[in-house]
Amino acid sequence: MTTRRDLVQASRALSHTGILDAFGHVSARDGDMVVLPPAVPPGRAERDDLLEMDVEGRIVRGDGRPHDEHALHRRIYAAREDVGAVVHHHAPAVLPFVTAGEDIRPVSRLGAPFEDPIPVFDDFDDADGHLVTSDAEADRLAATLGDGLAVVLAGNGAVVVGETVREATVFTWYMAANAETQYRASHLGDPDPVGDEDSLAATAATLTNAIAVDRVWSYLTGG
Amino acid sequence: MTTRRDLVQASRALSHTGILDAFGHVSARDGDMVVLPPAVPPGRAERDDLLEMDVEGRIVRGDGRPHDEHALHRRIYAAREDVGAVVHHHAPAVLPFVTAGEDIRPVSRLGAPFEDPIPVFDDFDDADGHLVTSDAEADRLAATLGDGLAVVLAGNGAVVVGETVREATVFTWYMAANAETQYRASHLGDPDPVGDEDSLAATAATLTNAIAVDRVWSYLTGG
Amino acid sequence: MTTRRDLVQASRALSHTGILDAFGHVSARDGDMVVLPPAVPPGRAERDDLLEMDVEGRIVRGDGRPHDEHALHRRIYAAREDVGAVVHHHAPAVLPFVTAGEDIRPVSRLGAPFEDPIPVFDDFDDADGHLVTSDAEADRLAATLGDGLAVVLAGNGAVVVGETVREATVFTWYMAANAETQYRASHLGDPDPVGDEDSLAATAATLTNAIAVDRVWSYLTGG
Amino acid sequence: MTTRRDLVQASRALSHTGILDAFGHVSARDGDMVVLPPAVPPGRAERDDLLEMDVEGRIVRGDGRPHDEHALHRRIYAAREDVGAVVHHHAPAVLPFVTAGEDIRPVSRLGAPFEDPIPVFDDFDDADGHLVTSDAEADRLAATLGDGLAVVLAGNGAVVVGETVREATVFTWYMAANAETQYRASHLGDPDPVGDEDSLAATAATLTNAIAVDRVWSYLTGG
Numbered sequence: 091m092t093t094r095r096d097l098v099q100a101s102r103a104l105s106h107t108g109i110l111d112a113f114g115h116v117s118a119r120d121g122d123m124v125v126l127p128p129a130v131p132p133g134r135a136e137r138d139d140l141l142e143m144d145v146e147g148r149i150v151r152g153d154g155r156p157h158d159e160h161a162l163h164r165r166i167y168a169a170r171e172d173v174g175a176v177v178h179h180h181a182p183a184v185l186p187f188v189t190a191g192e193d194i195r196p197v198s199r200l201g202a203p204f205e206d207p208i209p210v211f212d213d214f215d216d217a218d219g220h221l222v223t224s225d226a227e228a229d230r231l232a233a234t235l236g237d238g239l240a241v242v243l244a245g246n247g248a249v250v251v252g253e254t255v256r257e258a259t260v261f262t263w264y265m266a267a268n269a270e271t272q273y274r275a276s277h278l279g280d281p282d283p284v285g286d287e288d289s290l291a292a293t294a295a296t297l298t299n300a301i302a303v304d305r306v307w308s309y310l311t312g313g
Numbered sequence: 314m315t316t317r318r319d320l321v322q323a324s325r326a327l328s329h330t331g332i333l334d335a336f337g338h339v340s341a342r343d344g345d346m347v348v349l350p351p352a353v354p355p356g357r358a359e360r361d362d363l364l365e366m367d368v369e370g371r372i373v374r375g376d377g378r379p380h381d382e383h384a385l386h387r388r389i390y391a392a393r394e395d396v397g398a399v400v401h402h403h404a405p406a407v408l409p410f411v412t413a414g415e416d417i418r419p420v421s422r423l424g425a426p427f428e429d430p431i432p433v434f435d436d437f438d439d440a441d442g443h444l445v446t447s448d449a450e451a452d453r454l455a456a457t458l459g460d461g462l463a464v465v466l467a468g469n470g471a472v473v474v475g476e477t478v479r480e481a482t483v484f485t486w487y488m489a490a491n492a493e494t495q496y497r498a499s500h501l502g503d504p505d506p507v508g509d510e511d512s513l514a515a516t517a518a519t520l521t522n523a524i525a526v527d528r529v530w531s532y533l534t535g536g
Numbered sequence: 537m538t539t540r541r542d543l544v545q546a547s548r549a550l551s552h553t554g555i556l557d558a559f560g561h562v563s564a565r566d567g568d569m570v571v572l573p574p575a576v577p578p579g580r581a582e583r584d585d586l587l588e589m590d591v592e593g594r595i596v597r598g599d600g601r602p603h604d605e606h607a608l609h610r611r612i613y614a615a616r617e618d619v620g621a622v623v624h625h626h627a628p629a630v631l632p633f634v635t636a637g638e639d640i641r642p643v644s645r646l647g648a649p650f651e652d653p654i655p656v657f658d659d660f661d662d663a664d665g666h667l668v669t670s671d672a673e674a675d676r677l678a679a680t681l682g683d684g685l686a687v688v689l690a691g692n693g694a695v696v697v698g699e700t701v702r703e704a705t706v707f708t709w710y711m712a713a714n715a716e717t718q719y720r721a722s723h724l725g726d727p728d729p730v731g732d733e734d735s736l737a738a739t740a741a742t743l744t745n746a747i748a749v750d751r752v753w754s755y756l757t758g759g
Numbered sequence: 760m761t762t763r764r765d766l767v768q769a770s771r772a773l774s775h776t777g778i779l780d781a782f783g784h785v786s787a788r789d790g791d792m793v794v795l796p797p798a799v800p801p802g803r804a805e806r807d808d809l810l811e812m813d814v815e816g817r818i819v820r821g822d823g824r825p826h827d828e829h830a831l832h833r834r835i836y837a838a839r840e841d842v843g844a845v846v847h848h849h850a851p852a853v854l855p856f857v858t859a860g861e862d863i864r865p866v867s868r869l870g871a872p873f874e875d876p877i878p879v880f881d882d883f884d885d886a887d888g889h890l891v892t893s894d895a896e897a898d899r900l901a902a903t904l905g906d907g908l909a910v911v912l913a914g915n916g917a918v919v920v921g922e923t924v925r926e927a928t929v930f931t932w933y934m935a936a937n938a939e940t941q942y943r944a945s946h947l948g949d950p951d952p953v954g955d956e957d958s959l960a961a962t963a964a965t966l967t968n969a970i971a972v973d974r975v976w977s978y979l980t981g982g
Binding site for chain 2: 111182219
């Protein structure tokens, strides 16, 4: 139950920050099922609107229309047992990197939890542009994600994962904040990763533990 | 009736996003008539303030003063039977391109519905600067628009059209969002169109169908 | 009476837009007197807080403490019979030009009413940094303003004038909006004035007449 | 008592401006004690949540969990008898400089109270990335601060001090505003300090006296 409440709160909170807009979506794993909102602006979905989908992509509960990219969510859950929530977003701070083909790197503290650089997926099916709609396409995306926290979708946006909805939401905020800093810093000089590998790992640990996640979740949701 | 309600909502929603400000205007076709707001800030117009104008530019209903650029709207309706609504705006994200003479291109998904590049009109009458007020001037503008969705007015702003008020409003948001991404991406590298012609057409189809338009309209209006 | 109400509304409206912040001030001429707010954030002043000052800088009504730059206001009224209101601001869009010593030019429609470039005052007294506090200093500033609508104060901010509080407020918004467009456009290319001298004059006329001023005032104040 | 009320107000006001977000913290000296919020988003702390800590870092009042960087606050109070409040922040306007290793300089009026350039601390312990958690590390930071108002923490953020909570809050706003102007001005040219040493000192005096601090505090808190 908490998961469903968190999923609605996460969608609203990320909409309030502008990281989600008319598009983008948050999902959560619930046992063998995927819980996801219907094809509406993420900030508008109510708890009663949430759908449940099985691993094959069949709706087993709820009567709205799912969005077109549910394969993206389903196949990441299939590939990653540790993942409990997935955010697909087009954060304004991230899109310039997505568009210019420039790597996103951990140039600020908040970027420390991510791979350097965040991997880029660019092996789309031809039929529907840069949407990820087929299982095979989504499997290739999951392979690019590997065991990391995020992947950039060339010409589309990005995907962030976490063990819980709260983690995926907080890590999404970290990704957008780091990208904004990298964007601005790249005008002043040539920003490097903030510390060596050990230092980045130490910083990442301080940002991904339960206390930090609760703190940022509270900040984002007003909770 | 829906058209008039949508026209007022569109004007407010685009004002809330900052795409319209003190200036700019939305109009709609209603049979042989053009429905348009008086010369007030677009976010302030109430439904009872709306004017009806015939093809010659005579007010046939309502008693406010029309804005000076009604020819721009009337002549696009005359040239394009498929167009049911017109937005003239000066979005902050678009003005730098308008001013620098730099092309707006489909560098992000949301730019896919537009021509590459969006055509530029620069054949103004001399008498009133960069306003479009005469029928002849507006006819030249309509010719530059051709059968596309948008045209840039050099040194002024842009015009976006749609079959309905909702479409024109949603496409205006797409144009501004794509321009913002292009602006930022141009600092990081040299952004290219997001995919080849077929891929752009596939993406455009996903963004211009009724489901996508309803979704973005809901996002913009809170409806 | 209208002048005092407008002065309070102008201070709030320009604070809401971020053009005024903790600093900056709006004043108005009332016969031989200058009406000005005390040394508080401009968005906080109430009508009863307003002060009246004579041409020598003596408070003749009200009991608050005036801000330190009243000479700036008084001496512009002395030099310009046509001026009924003065705005001194540090708009975020204008400060980069002030700081970098780069000219502000009419690169967008909203810049058309101003001189090309807006003149720059840089002849400060040494005693108090870049504040304008002595009558002699303020007279030199008024001379730089000439018969124009605005002047940039090097390392400080800008001053905008109008016949009425509404005009000075609306022209301040024009100045900030044009500077923002110029700032952004300068990243994309080398923006030129939007049209030749005649075209600029025609555009300026459409932006400075009573209808346009009322429209923008309504936009800024919600009135 | 005023100090505690101001500390809560300062945390909220700096959160509203975006200078503080999920992280960052404000503290105050109270006799031999340090008053600081628990490890929650600074905008969420209530007065009853505040903790009191002795010079050794032991909580002597309150039952929340302190944040990890209390040494940073404690050791600055130990080194600087004149300091009554400390703000540690990651202002979005400051982070690009922190990340790019570019100096922050007094290029606008609001930068005048700070050293040119603001000193940079980069002598972190290895164990926990760019957090400042040990007393020895914090002592080195205090040495870099010297008798100035601010210090940049490489790859982390910045620290600003004042005699009172109000001063530290107002100076933090000055630092962020000056950094924003410097960032933008650096795109237009090569911004220099706004005046020579005497002029900067004169400007600093006008910005750090009690009247100016009250004015900006009122602006930031709505008080």
